[in-house]
Amino acid sequence: MGTPPKGIFTPYNRGHHRFAVILASWTFLLIIAGALVTSNDAGLSVPDWPTSFGSLYKIPKLVGGVKFEHTHRMVAQVAGLLTIILAIWTWRAEKRRWMRILAFAALGTVIAQGILGGITVLFYLPPLVSSAHAALAQTFFCLAVAMAIFTGKKWIAEDPPIQFDERRPSLFTLTLLSIFVLYAQLILGAMFRHHGLSWWPHVLNAIVVSFVLAWTAVRALTVYSQIEAIRRPAILMLSLLIAQLCLGFMAFLTRIAWGHEAVQPELPMVISTVAHVAVGALLLATTVILAIQVWRHAPVAFEARLPQVQRTSAA
Amino acid sequence: MNKKTWTKTSTTKTWTMIAALCALLALAACSKKEEAPAPAAEQPAAQPAATPIDPATVATINGTVKFDGTAPKPAKIDMSQDPGCKGTNEAENVVVNNGDLANVFVYVKDGLGSRTFDVPATPIVLDQQGCKYHPHILGVMAGQTIQIKNDDPTTHNIHPTPKDNREWNESQPPSSPALEKNFAREEIMLPVKCNQHPWMKMYINVVKSPFYAVTDKDGKYSITGLPPGNYTLAFVQEKLGEQDQSITVGPKETKTVDQSFKPAAD
Ligand code: HEM
Ligand code: HEM
Numbered sequence: 001m002g003t004p005p006k007g008i009f010t011p012y013n014r015g016h017h018r019f020a021v022i023l024a025s026w027t028f029l030l031i032i033a034g035a036l037v038t039s040n041d042a043g044l045s046v047p048d049w050p051t052s053f054g055s056l057y058k059i060p061k062l063v064g065g066v067k068f069e070h071t072h073r074m075v076a077q078v079a080g081l082l083t084i085i086l087a088i089w090t091w092r093a094e095k096r097r098w099m100r101i102l103a104f105a106a107l108g109t110v111i112a113q114g115i116l117g118g119i120t121v122l123f124y125l126p127p128l129v130s131s132a133h134a135a136l137a138q139t140f141f142c143l144a145v146a147m148a149i150f151t152g153k154k155w156i157a158e159d160p161p162i163q164f165d166e167r168r169p170s171l172f173t174l175t176l177l178s179i180f181v182l183y184a185q186l187i188l189g190a191m192f193r194h195h196g197l198s199w200w201p202h203v204l205n206a207i208v209v210s211f212v213l214a215w216t217a218v219r220a221l222t223v224y225s226q227i228e229a230i231r232r233p234a235i236l237m238l239s240l241l242i243a244q245l246c247l248g249f250m251a252f253l254t255r256i257a258w259g260h261e262a263v264q265p266e267l268p269m270v271i272s273t274v275a276h277v278a279v280g281a282l283l284l285a286t287t288v289i290l291a292i293q294v295w296r297h298a299p300v301a302f303e304a305r306l307p308q309v310q311r312t313s314a315a
Numbered sequence: 316m317n318k319k320t321w322t323k324t325s326t327t328k329t330w331t332m333i334a335a336l337c338a339l340l341a342l343a344a345c346s347k348k349e350e351a352p353a354p355a356a357e358q359p360a361a362q363p364a365a366t367p368i369d370p371a372t373v374a375t376i377n378g379t380v381k382f383d384g385t386a387p388k389p390a391k392i393d394m395s396q397d398p399g400c401k402g403t404n405e406a407e408n409v410v411v412n413n414g415d416l417a418n419v420f421v422y423v424k425d426g427l428g429s430r431t432f433d434v435p436a437t438p439i440v441l442d443q444q445g446c447k448y449h450p451h452i453l454g455v456m457a458g459q460t461i462q463i464k465n466d467d468p469t470t471h472n473i474h475p476t477p478k479d480n481r482e483w484n485e486s487q488p489p490s491s492p493a494l495e496k497n498f499a500r501e502e503i504m505l506p507v508k509c510n511q512h513p514w515m516k517m518y519i520n521v522v523k524s525p526f527y528a529v530t531d532k533d534g535k536y537s538i539t540g541l542p543p544g545n546y547t548l549a550f551v552q553e554k555l556g557e558q559d560q561s562i563t564v565g566p567k568e569t570k571t572v573d574q575s576f577k578p579a580a581d
Contacts, residue, residue: 044474045510047484053470063469064397064511124474124482263390263406264514 010095010156017151019089023082024144028281030079031137033072035277038134038193039270042068043125049118076114083110086147099150106143113140127196134190135183138281145285149292154229161227164301171223171298174216175291178237181205181212182284189280193273199256206248213241213287220290227297233290240283247276366430368542372566377537380419380530380550381575386411392514399469399489400446400512407451408554409579415534416576418452419552420503420520422527423538424559426546432524438462438495441517443471443487448507448517452553454527455519457501463487463494475507475519484510503551518553543568550574 037043045065046052053060060066090103113136120129165171185205191197220234250272259269387409394400410417438460442449465471465487474484480498498521509515528536543566551557555576564570
């Protein structure tokens with residue numbers, strides 16, 4: 001996108017952008033609603049799917065576990081609907097082909113996610129399916145956030161400041177590595193949360209995550225601090241990382257150290273685990289934003305310097 | 316790669332990256348669907364004729380199970396999430412009254428050889444009332460019907476999580492007919508829970524013989540009609556685990572077998 005030969009020009013479409021922002025925000029709420037289901041052990045309070053207590057539209061009495069499970073299903077249905085609208089809108093209004101593909105990839109993801117949610121209910125929450133549902137949820141969130149970025153005024157109308165990256169590993173490589181270790185962390189956390197793994201791989205990998213993210217943030221902030229689009233997500237990423245480590249510690253205390261004999265899901269455990277899931281999602285999405293912005297503003301420099309030499313991509 | 320196509324290639328690269336990520340996830344998701352096959356339906360196998368027992372020689376075992384330590388204070392349960400749950404409720408994981416341990420499942424674990432027994436035609440009742448299970452510990456013979464009732468003004472879901480039997484999860488609205496279920500295979504301390512009311516937990520013990528009992532609030536149990544012989548008697552508590560005793564009973568003997576449990580290690 002960055003450098004002069006701009007492929008296709010797409011005008012900024014305020015409504016379209018706002019809609020993408022709404023979808024991303026709604027998805028964040030949906031992740032909280034889903035995390036509430038897991039933390040309250042309410043996943044099987046509605047035994048059937050795609051119906052709820054035999055009906056596709058009737059709203060059951062929202063008490064006990066049903067309050068969480070059925071609310072989650074309704075919030076998810078709205079997200080599905082928003083995604084369908086956004087996909088159609090993008091198809092019609094968007095000139096960039098890859099954006100249209102992205103919109104339909106998001107649609108496919110939300111459908112797969114709904115089906116995974118149903119399957120996990122029908123098979124009584126197998127750890128792998130529930131964890132896949134948790135991981136795909138955040139993947140979808142990242143897609144929605146990316147669409148919001150790509151439709152934004154800054155992205156479309158601004159001529160981005162560019163500063164070539166000559167260091168190795170490049171900052172872009174570091175952001176990709178950050179996404180990778182965060183993703184692993186998400187899967188390990190989800191597997192633990194859904195009783196498929198012990199807690200220690202997740203806690204060990206937290207050290208790796210902290211190291212990689214700190215490295216990435218320090219590089220971004222020392223070398224590219226004058227580029228706002230890089231500086232802001234880098235600072236946010238670092239703050240969220242610190243918050244997430246604290247919340248992880250709280251989740252550990254309330255769930256394992258104090259809570260392993262709880263007779264029912266207790267409020268401190270529910271709050272800290274749901275917050276840990278939610279901030280985890282924000283952290284992953286922020287890191288994706290950072291990667292996107294680094295791609296745009298700090299492209300890897302070797303092509304510029306050595307146009308003839310074939311080199312493997314740093315990515 | 317040359318200067319001119321640089322931007323284009325990089326966009327393509329991002330795309331391939333994201334697409335690969337999605338594909339990977341989709342793949343992971345799909346392959347997981349095959350997981351968790353539903354085992355064959357629970358059909359009680361055709362019952363072979365029961366091995367005859369001479370009623371003139373049968374023995375009785377009874378006794379008391381004690382808790383050896385300070386009784387833990389039962390945790391209070393907060394049922395405010397559902398106004399349909401009336402009354403008070405506390406955890407039943409370790410129930411001690413004056414040193415007597417209730418809710419211990421006692422059964423003849425070994426020594427019956429190849430004997431078979433008639434499965435009683437009368438069902439065993441599991442009642443949901445006050446958002447609590449009655450009883451908390453249930454013994455039943457493999458194949459015997461369990462009648463599950465809902466006497467609460469709220470919906471429950473009944474969700475057994477067995478290791479050796481088929482898992483199921485059904486909801487039961489207020490004043491709906493009783494559910495009739497059975498478990499085909501022997502399984503001790505099979506957990507049952509309700510996800511509407513996550514504090515609701517109980518255990519079903521599925522055994523092959525009628526020689527089992529659950530200690531009452533005074534820690535007492537009694538097993539009758541046992542043919543003379545050498546047996547392993549198992550005492551199982553949901554949290555404190557299992558303890559076995561080897562016993563010998565003669566014809567018409569009434570034997571007292573007591574047991575005690577120590578507090579859990581933590
Ligand atoms: C379409 C978008 C959906 C998204 C983004 C989404 C997201 C989530 C999230 C983030 C969690 C929490 C995972 C965790 O905390 O570890 C969750 C849990 C859950 N979701 Fe969804 N969900 C969606 C659709 C559905 C649907 C349609 C169902 C239908 C039944 C469903 C059923 C569940 C269940 C049962 C759980 C609890 C799993 C467990 O406790 O093991 N979800 N969801
Ligand atoms: C480095 C940053 C970390 C990230 C990005 C992270 C991310 C996550 C995520 C995304 C989940 C839930 C996955 C899901 O089901 O949706 C999770 C679960 C969990 N994490 Fe972390 N985590 C981090 C650090 C830690 C640390 C340092 C600890 C503990 C000392 C910790 C303890 C836990 C616990 C206990 C759970 C499971 C909660 C439950 O069982 O409900 N996390 N983590």
